[in-house]
Amino acid sequence: MPAPLDVALPTSAEIEALLTASVGARTTIERIEPLHHPWVLRAHLAEATGLPETVIVKCLRPEGYGLRSAEELTRCEHAALAFIADDLCLDLAPGLHAASPDSRLLVLEDLYPRSELAELLHRDGHTPALDAELTAFASSMGELAAASVGRAALFNARRTALGTGADRLGDWEHAYTGLWRNGLARAAAFGVPLPAAAERDLEAAVAELADPGPFLALTNGDPESHNFLTGLSGGGRLIDFEGAGFRHALTAATSFAVPGPDWLGVSGPGQVEAFRRALARTVPEAEDDQRFGFGLASASMVWVIMRTGRLKTLDARSPGNDSRTQMVALLESGARTAEAHRVLPHLAAWCRSTAALLRRRWPDTDIDTAAVAPYTWRER
Structure with a gap:
């Protein structure tokens, strides 16, 4: 090649x-x-x-x-x-x-012969063996976050020594706390602006991510299953740390609550709990249902808003395109995450109403997204 x-x-x-x-x-x-x-x-x-x-x-x-x-x-x-x-x-x-x-x-x-977990999920579907690997993936990210809490200055010193300027050390520029603005503006341009109450919910979610408090920890910046290599016999490894930085730890758990770019659905609460157990070893606040739930819902909802920047692009695609179905599934999974933790109600309602509008506008997406098999691959 x-x-x-x-x-x-x-x-x-x-x-x-x-x-x-x-x-x-x-x-x-x-x-x-x-x-x-x-x-x-x-x-x-x-x-x-x-x-x-x-x-x-x-x-x-x-x-x-x-x-x-x-x-x-x-x-x-x-x-x-x-x-x-x-x-x-x-x-x-x-x-x-x-x-x-x-x-x-x-x-x-060289981590060969390990394979990307996403590749195995794409090939084999969501099997019990791969569900166990997803749990190992979640635990690994939680373990990394737990071990790194309180050590941001040491990591930043390493970056500085390698030539990173002080003005580039803050990871609040990360998509979760910056690029969401593009999604917000493009959603409004598409005809689905956030009502004032939903905007206040979004502001609260962004504020949570921008000030993580005890949840400030290292993440690789792209917590998706293609960045976990496994051999199906333990010993999985996290890869791709180009986007690594200290940010809200629960941004690393969103891929188990709402689908990332590859999937129409994800597996559910088991992996989130595995992440939570690992994190709670050094962050006792993770055991607080309200604090943990608000952090997870905030990270998930900001990801959802960021992805709504694609609405106009998806509207131009042909009926039956999986990306349209994924957008509906993403909005509804974001709403379910917030509703499960009884937080961000107005933002969840906006997600529901926007998904309903898309179902009418794109009739091919009018399916039961909650019934989509976990880790169904999104065809481009």
Whole structure:
């Protein structure tokens, strides 16, 4: 798979020099294998004292995403992997074998033969075995959050040492507390503005995420099942820490309450409870039903509002497009989450009324979304 011209791939000599300096013994590469993304490679080592036979090499991607530049994404992953292994002493993420001083080149532990949990769910559906893996995924994210609470300054010091400016350390710019404004404006333009009472609920939800209090913890910034590698026999690992940062811990649990981009539905409360149990080991406030429920509903609803920025795009698609059904399912799952915890009633009502309007406008979406099988893949 050839790399785009704007992806500068490292040479074997560059990777060999980095690994040789890291392990203190000569390392040579036999061959390099391209993977799914052109900036992610697998290097097969011919001579590797103290290293496994293969390693993963991540280089600078062609451009950033969200609110981070390509350079900041690799610096953040570098900082996060070192922080998790050396400061938190957790075996939840790939090990970092070596990194260039500017973080433009990272050499990571190869987690093969583990597979993406999302890939297995897509292939096999929501089986009991995969439900157990989803629970392990949720527990891993909860464990990471629990271990990192109170240690934001240490993580930020690592980012600063790698070249991140002080003005970029706050993760309140994250989509959960910033890009929701786009969804709010686009929903109004689509003809479904939030009533004043629902806007007040949304303001309360945003305020919760912007001031997490005891729930301030490290998350990878993309808590979806494609970022958990598993072999179905334990030992799952979290991956992709380019978007890592300290933010409200319950933003890492939303993927079990409302569907992310891949799915029409998710599995229900079991994984949320697994996350909660792990988090409560160091955050006793997680055992408070009101506080936990409000945090989860706030994170879920802000995600829903952010995704409503796609309404106009979906309206232009053909009947039967799964993305339309997913939008209805997303709105109704957000409402169910808030209703289950008896919070944000006006925002939940707006979700219900907007979903009802979409059902009328898009008759093909008029189905019982609560009956959709968990982890039904959304066809693009």
